[in-house]
Amino acid sequence: GAVVSQHPSRVICKSGTSVKIECRSLDFQATTMFWYRQFPKQSLMLMATSNEGSKATYEQGVEKDKFLINHASLTLSTLTVTSAHPEDSSFYICSAPPTGYNYGYTFGSGTRLTVV
Amino acid sequence: DQQVKQNSPSLSVQEGRISILNCDYTNSMFDYFLWYKKYPAEGPTFLISISSIKDKNEDGRFTVFLNKSAKHLSLHIVPSQPGDSAVYFCAASGPRDDKIIFGKGTRLHILP
Numbered sequence: 001g002a003v004v005s006q007h008p009s010r011v012i013c014k015s016g017t018s019v020k021i022e023c024r025s026l027d028f029q030a031t032t033m034f035w036y037r038q039f040p041k042q043s044l045m046l047m048a049t050s051n052e053g054s055k056a057t058y059e060q061g062v063e064k065d066k067f068l069i070n071h072a073s074l075t076l077s078t079l080t081v082t083s084a085h086p087e088d089s090s091f092y093i094c095s096a097p098p099t100g101y102n103y104g105y106t107f108g109s110g111t112r113l114t115v116v
Numbered sequence: 117d118q119q120v121k122q123n124s125p126s127l128s129v130q131e132g133r134i135s136i137l138n139c140d141y142t143n144s145m146f147d148y149f150l151w152y153k154k155y156p157a158e159g160p161t162f163l164i165s166i167s168s169i170k171d172k173n174e175d176g177r178f179t180v181f182l183n184k185s186a187k188h189l190s191l192h193i194v195p196s197q198p199g200d201s202a203v204y205f206c207a208a209s210g211p212r213d214d215k216i217i218f219g220k221g222t223r224l225h226i227l228p
Contacts, residue, residue, distance in 0.1 A: 095218075
């Protein structure tokens, strides 16, 4: 079945540095990738939608310059947290929507970011 | 290989009846299970969870049952309401909560 590989699974970085999170669709082409952030009450907040070949669509309240999203190819989408702060510490997860090959949503395994 | 499986892509249930959404998992190390609900164009929202030390957790119209021996959990919604029409995701996490593994989702249609 469809698989989205997300790396790294855990990362600790210093304040002010940048961290890149990658999501790769391994056996299918994902023209769209959703990026979520999980908050303490366990809801996943949609941050942005990346689209191959065009600019990402950001949800209201999400800083575009801070959370850089790039959909470089049909199999790779990246989220870069720039100038990270401790409040950016969270669980980030990507998801590819259903395609012709895959009836359901496919989630990455998530990235636990800790900013110290 | 999928560690969390939702084998029914969709389910239709009459309004007022019980909706039962099923989920199977393969990793016996999972110790926490969650259900999320997703409307179109929105992110999934948390519904209910259950720890592996329990076999049932209830919250209003929603009840989750866990059968560890069968590695199976189910979400019961009763009575089903039109607003329950959405995609439901089953998810699981391990002891260190390093990652959450999601199923592919089941689309629930509540029929009038």
